Amino acid sequence: MQWDPERGLRHEPLDHRAIQIGLSDEAVDRYLDEWIVSITDVTPVMREIGDLVGNGRLAEARDALPTEPAYPLPGHLIEIIGATSTG
Numbered sequence: 001m002q003w004d005p006e007r008g009l010r011h012e013p014l015d016h017r018a019i020q021i022g023l024s025d026e027a028v029d030r031y032l033d034e035w036i037v038s039i040t041d042v043t044p045v046m047r048e049i050g051d052l053v054g055n056g057r058l059a060e061a062r063d064a065l066p067t068e069p070a071y072p073l074p075g076h077l078i079e080i081i082g083a084t085s086t087g
Contacts, residue, residue: 001081007068009053009061019081 003017023031045064052061073083 003082009049009058021081 001013001019001021002022006014006016006018008014021054045066049064052064077083
């Protein structure tokens with residue numbers, strides 16, 4: 001488990017981090033065979049966002065970003081994983 005820095009549209013560090021959790025053994029099999037329910041190709045959206053950023057249209061680029069809701073973290077896990085907020 002590690003905390004990775006989040007980056008903005010111009011790759012600047014943001015004031016929050018995302019957790020990265022490695023899986024092994026049974027968890028990998030379950031992830032592949034049970035937990036993935038769909039895969040969506042977001043390449044066209046990311047290319048559009050990249051073009052907007054490249055043209056200095058940051059507000060439009062932010063509006064085009066996919067929604068990434070915070071994962072609801074049960075209170076008892078906050079201390080265990082070293083989180084400072086639940087989002």
